[in-house]
Amino acid sequence: MSKSVLMKGNEVLAEAAIRAGCTHYFGYPITPQNEIPAYMSKEMPKRGGCFLQAESEIAAINMVFGASGAGARVMTSSSSPGLSLKQEGISYLAGAELPCVVVNMMRGGPGLGGIAGSQADYFQATRGGGNGDYRTIVLAPGNVQEIADLTVQAFDLADKYRMVVMILGDGYLGQMSEPVILPEPDVKPVPKPWAVSGAKGREPNKVMSLRLTPDDYLEKHNIHLQELYKKVEGEVTQSEAYMTDDADYLIVSYGTSSRIARKAVKMLRNEGVKVGLFRPVTLWPFPMKELHDLSKKVKKVLTVEMSAGQMLEDVNIAVNGVTEVDFLGKLGGALPEANEIVKIVKSYG
Amino acid sequence: MSEELIYTRPESLRERKTHYCPGCGHGIVHKLLAEVMDELGIREETIIIAPVGCSVLIYDYINADGIEAAHGRAPAVATGVKRVHPDKIVISYQGDGDLLAIGTGETIHAANRGENISVIFVNNAIYGMTGGQMAPTTMSDQITKTTPYGRNVQDVGYPIRACEMLNTLAAPVYIERTSIHDVKNIRKTKKAIKKALQNQMDGKGYSFVEVLSTCPTNWGVAPVKAAKWVETAMVPYYPLGVFREEKETV
Ligand SMILES: Cc1ncc(C[n+]2csc(CCOP(=O)(O)OP(=O)(O)O)c2C)c(N)n1
Ligand code: SF4
Ligand SMILES: [Mg+2]
Numbered sequence: 001m002s003k004s005v006l007m008k009g010n011e012v013l014a015e016a017a018i019r020a021g022c023t024h025y026f027g028y029p030i031t032p033q034n035e036i037p038a039y040m041s042k043e044m045p046k047r048g049g050c051f052l053q054a055e056s057e058i059a060a061i062n063m064v065f066g067a068s069g070a071g072a073r074v075m076t077s078s079s080s081p082g083l084s085l086k087q088e089g090i091s092y093l094a095g096a097e098l099p100c101v102v103v104n105m106m107r108g109g110p111g112l113g114g115i116a117g118s119q120a121d122y123f124q125a126t127r128g129g130g131n132g133d134y135r136t137i138v139l140a141p142g143n144v145q146e147i148a149d150l151t152v153q154a155f156d157l158a159d160k161y162r163m164v165v166m167i168l169g170d171g172y173l174g175q176m177s178e179p180v181i182l183p184e185p186d187v188k189p190v191p192k193p194w195a196v197s198g199a200k201g202r203e204p205n206k207v208m209s210l211r212l213t214p215d216d217y218l219e220k221h222n223i224h225l226q227e228l229y230k231k232v233e234g235e236v237t238q239s240e241a242y243m244t245d246d247a248d249y250l251i252v253s254y255g256t257s258s259r260i261a262r263k264a265v266k267m268l269r270n271e272g273v274k275v276g277l278f279r280p281v282t283l284w285p286f287p288m289k290e291l292h293d294l295s296k297k298v299k300k301v302l303t304v305e306m307s308a309g310q311m312l313e314d315v316n317i318a319v320n321g322v323t324e325v326d327f328l329g330k331l332g333g334a335l336p337e338a339n340e341i342v343k344i345v346k347s348y349g
Numbered sequence: 350m351s352e353e354l355i356y357t358r359p360e361s362l363r364e365r366k367t368h369y370c371p372g373c374g375h376g377i378v379h380k381l382l383a384e385v386m387d388e389l390g391i392r393e394e395t396i397i398i399a400p401v402g403c404s405v406l407i408y409d410y411i412n413a414d415g416i417e418a419a420h421g422r423a424p425a426v427a428t429g430v431k432r433v434h435p436d437k438i439v440i441s442y443q444g445d446g447d448l449l450a451i452g453t454g455e456t457i458h459a460a461n462r463g464e465n466i467s468v469i470f471v472n473n474a475i476y477g478m479t480g481g482q483m484a485p486t487t488m489s490d491q492i493t494k495t496t497p498y499g500r501n502v503q504d505v506g507y508p509i510r511a512c513e514m515l516n517t518l519a520a521p522v523y524i525e526r527t528s529i530h531d532v533k534n535i536r537k538t539k540k541a542i543k544k545a546l547q548n549q550m551d552g553k554g555y556s557f558v559e560v561l562s563t564c565p566t567n568w569g570v571a572p573v574k575a576a577k578w579v580e581t582a583m584v585p586y587y588p589l590g591v592f593r594e595e596k597e598t599v
Pocket of ligand 3 (some may be wrong): 436445446471472473474475476477484
């Protein structure tokens, strides 16, 4: 059993990616995720991989497109404004069904915004900022250990479903140091007979997203994609329920804000308030059924996130009116405070 | 009487009805590329990057692995492919809008890194696929769908010379401009493409071949006249020849 080490979230992500068999990394610097390219630039050459600093996020995601189309396990990372630029490439990756891992260590927006952590890219991540009817799997780690674990999972899921998998963290999580047990290097290579590698002794492969003829080619492809997404919805939903068994109230929160919500739950429990935390780990697919079932048992649901109410929409869909949904949102990189959450929940009683 | 086979379709070219207009330069360049691939024996080693432009379906013609880039991103996609398969032959085939407008950044930086790829740049002075709008290479006073009064260089700038621009960079090993307006120049174009691919096979680095080409449809002229226009209007502004050639080291 490997022992635990103290490491920064961003560096853990990079190390876990390499251990998961990521051989190619392309990225463009942006705070607060710069430790990822720095780590990759140091480690990749030593470990037989490729690190390349691209000329822009657009170039980086299109290098990812090329490397993924060529069959590699590949990753890019950025933060919010950079993710905006990557949307074109993500749509093309989805159209061509190419697997890859895209990391967003979110910061506040809109525009250049700030460099403090934020959760204001939930819509962009789960609804997609690129064109077309596509989905990406979105994983939201809540601590540094989970960054390691979900990074490994991200590569496996990407290859399994031939999808873009996004790791949605934020500046606080990426910059935070915590003890972590790093995953054992355990690469599960997936055969990729569709990749371009030179058509030696076989028919040429075509990796593309253009589907013009026959007339229903694009329609059929979209139907296929939707079937794939349905399957993913059934197979990869993840969430955590904390102290929810006897709860009267339920806080729903993910990532950095869920850490504060968890603290608030502990404080409230000490005062005898029966409250629990529901933490979605996959933001797409969102754990609709799990949250719906829990919400039926509580008097009120409080959504806590660092945005003006983005995950709130999914919470409302999941709860579907069976109980009341309240909201605490922090804007522009501000963090919720445990005391604040405690006060709000106490006001329900 | 015995028959002698003196000409056949290259193996690297698929048997397929063309979608290109009569007199379009893309078909000629495709054929030259396929012939060169046969001659170098690299059909099964080649990965062609299709751009967005009239040649987006190049993988339907070139009988090799193909991957289609977003508009302008072919050099970045080529970079990704090449970094995974350094021993394969990676060709970025692009039009002028793709290479010099939306993809200028990708073009310059792939060249500047000296990626060991071959770029074939088909300059037809117009956006063919979208119906004939101004390209960065559209000639001064040339009439297009978006320059109905002729390209006014005071307003939208002068046509960009790609070879000259890339020739300011240190890394490229080979930069040449050719044309397909007559047989002699078509032959030279073939030689240039062959050199660009040979360089890549030899691991030398980034090669760039600009081919002055025709778009009779959007220029609104017949094929023969289009070829003439390349010679009389384009060649004087876009001089043909080798701009960069790596010195042979003994
Ligand atoms: C992002 C994006 N913007 C615009 C287009 C529309 N578009 C398709 S091809 C093209 C220009 C192609 O011109 P060129 O590169 O010169 O190729 P040609 O057709 O002349 O060979 C444009 C603007 C697109 N497909 N994608
Ligand atoms: S529109 Fe122009 S570039 Fe496109 S196929 Fe026709 S002639 Fe060729
Ligand atoms: Mg053109």
